[in-house]
Amino acid sequence: MQPLLFGIFQYIGPNGTVGSAWQHPDDTSAEFTKLSHWTALAKKFEEARLDFLFLADSYGFPALEGQLIPASVREGRGIPHGDPMPLVSALAAVTEKLGFILTTSTTVEPPAANARRFATLDHFTDGRIGWNIVTGSSGATAAALMGNELIRHDLRYDMADDYVDVSLTLWESSWEDDALVLDKAAGVYADPEKVHLVHHEGPYFRTDGILNLPPSPQRTPLLVQAGASGRGREFAGRNAEAVFVGGGEPATVAANVTGIRESAVAEGRPADAVKILVGALFITAPTSEEAWAKHATMLAMSSDEGAAAIYAGNTGIDLLALDPDKPIAQTETEMGQSNLERYLGKDGKPAPLVRDILENFRRTGINGSVFVGSPDEVADQIEEFVAVTGVDGFLIQPHLTPETYDDLIELLLPVLRERGLARDEYAGDTLRERFFPEGGPHLPGTHRGHAFRAGR
Numbered sequence: 001m002q003p004l005l006f007g008i009f010q011y012i013g014p015n016g017t018v019g020s021a022w023q024h025p026d027d028t029s030a031e032f033t034k035l036s037h038w039t040a041l042a043k044k045f046e047e048a049r050l051d052f053l054f055l056a057d058s059y060g061f062p063a064l065e066g067q068l069i070p071a072s073v074r075e076g077r078g079i080p081h082g083d084p085m086p087l088v089s090a091l092a093a094v095t096e097k098l099g100f101i102l103t104t105s106t107t108v109e110p111p112a113a114n115a116r117r118f119a120t121l122d123h124f125t126d127g128r129i130g131w132n133i134v135t136g137s138s139g140a141t142a143a144a145l146m147g148n149e150l151i152r153h154d155l156r157y158d159m160a161d162d163y164v165d166v167s168l169t170l171w172e173s174s175w176e177d178d179a180l181v182l183d184k185a186a187g188v189y190a191d192p193e194k195v196h197l198v199h200h201e202g203p204y205f206r207t208d209g210i211l212n213l214p215p216s217p218q219r220t221p222l223l224v225q226a227g228a229s230g231r232g233r234e235f236a237g238r239n240a241e242a243v244f245v246g247g248g249e250p251a252t253v254a255a256n257v258t259g260i261r262e263s264a265v266a267e268g269r270p271a272d273a274v275k276i277l278v279g280a281l282f283i284t285a286p287t288s289e290e291a292w293a294k295h296a297t298m299l300a301m302s303s304d305e306g307a308a309a310i311y312a313g314n315t316g317i318d319l320l321a322l323d324p325d326k327p328i329a330q331t332e333t334e335m336g337q338s339n340l341e342r343y344l345g346k347d348g349k350p351a352p353l354v355r356d357i358l359e360n361f362r363r364t365g366i367n368g369s370v371f372v373g374s375p376d377e378v379a380d381q382i383e384e385f386v387a388v389t390g391v392d393g394f395l396i397q398p399h400l401t402p403e404t405y406d407d408l409i410e411l412l413l414p415v416l417r418e419r420g421l422a423r424d425e426y427a428g429d430t431l432r433e434r435f436f437p438e439g440g441p442h443l444p445g446t447h448r449g450h451a452f453r454a455g456r
């Protein structure tokens with residue numbers, strides 16, 4: 001088995017994706033508004049040679065029928081939530097190799113503003129930046145906050161395709177590779193023949209101008225995607241170099257992985273042009289008993305109400321208002337589709353009852369996979385999961401901060417390294433080379449964005 005990719009999943013908030021751990025006496029997440037909280041974590045992750053830190057984001061927040069959900073506010077779940085973008089320069093300054101993947105939604109800012117900010121961060125991080133392209137979870141509240149109507153689910157993805165086209169045009173077409181001259185004696189900063197005005201007129205977005213910045217190490221940040229609905233998978237096949245998927249039953253994850261790879265092939269790309277990472281929680285301790293005790297502590301801090309609030313924010317569905325002894329009746333939502341599809345019953349299995357859905361979501365959150373046990377037991381579970389699903393890595397979420405990370409680093413990673421499942425040194429300088437060590441820092445020839453390059 002190849003070494004896997006390992007990233008850390010964090011919100012700029014007091015909780016991970018399961019429960020509300022900030023309330024534990026040893027947990028430091030309530031310090032999330034302090035820069036020192038993040039710089040210490042980033043240094044820890046780099047020292048452990050973890051590949052990247054992923055900062056999830058949404059402008060949306062849990063609400064139902066235009067009202068805040070009390071459990072969300074009381075438990076700090078989905079509210080509060082800070083903006084990852086301003087954090088990254090500070091983290092880049094205290095690290096040299098750790099990658100950063102940031103979420104922005106294609107439904108909030110104009111694409112040219114987003115593209116410029118990512119290009120600037122690609123410079124400041126020396127090419128360690130990736131963009132998690134989402135059409136926005138908690139879409140209804142995000143739209144209302146911006147003064148907009150919620151855009152229909154599939155239309156959001158059609159618009160996102162166009163949004164990515166604008167971004168690629170700006171990143172790849174404005175400056176030729178050798179446009180920057182920097183000849184002090186001749187007083188030439190850049191060659192006017194090699195900096196181009198670009199024009200894009202798509203079905204939803206238009207732009208006329210330039211990306212007002214010389215080419216950054218990667219030009220286009222590593223393109224990542226995280227929505228696993230049918231339309232989301234199509235989008236991934238067209239655009240993404242990496243996809244974050246929810247976990248859960250290995251057979252379901254395997255089908256999802258196959259679907260994403262097929263979408264890439266349908267776009268004329270190799271099946272392995274997309275790396276797939278699964279959201280997971282590893283709870284480990286020196287012995288199995290201690291690990292299960294930690295798991296029990298976590299579940300004691302995860303309430304039905306908090307879980308239902310997050311589920312409602314994501315899908316628009318209030319599990320607490322449904323008959324607990326029936327499956328969810330609706331099969332579609334204009335909000336997040338993956339977390340509804342996940343519970344509709346698939347592959348000949350009956351759809352679960354609402355009470356079981358709530359319990360499953362309370363235990364696993366949006367990520368869906370929890371591995372508990374001694375380091376050897378968790379390593380066995382990881383090996384088996386990877387063999388069945390074909391995923392390329394994991395996106396690890398905290399239970400307790402920093403304890404979950406210390407257990408990962410001190411107990412689990414050494415075992416994974418012994419088994420050849422984790423690297424002990426960083427591969428590649430840029431984030432793209434970390435994901436594809438055999439390629440270079442730029443979009444590969446098999447990605448449609450490659451054809452946008454100026455001077456070709």
Ligand SMILES: Cc1cc2nc3c(=O)[nH]c(=O)nc-3n(C[C@H](O)[C@H](O)[C@H](O)COP(=O)(O)O)c2cc1C
Pocket residue numbers: 055056057058103105132134135136137138153226227228229230231232244245246247278279314335336337338339366367395
């Ligand atoms: C590991 C993981 C990370 C995610 N991160 C985000 C995020 O940062 N922001 C967001 O809006 N959605 C994120 N999502 C996706 C949402 O859960 C949701 O599925 C998506 O935004 C809606 O797209 P869909 O309808 O295709 O499911 C993430 C999903 C997974 C599995």
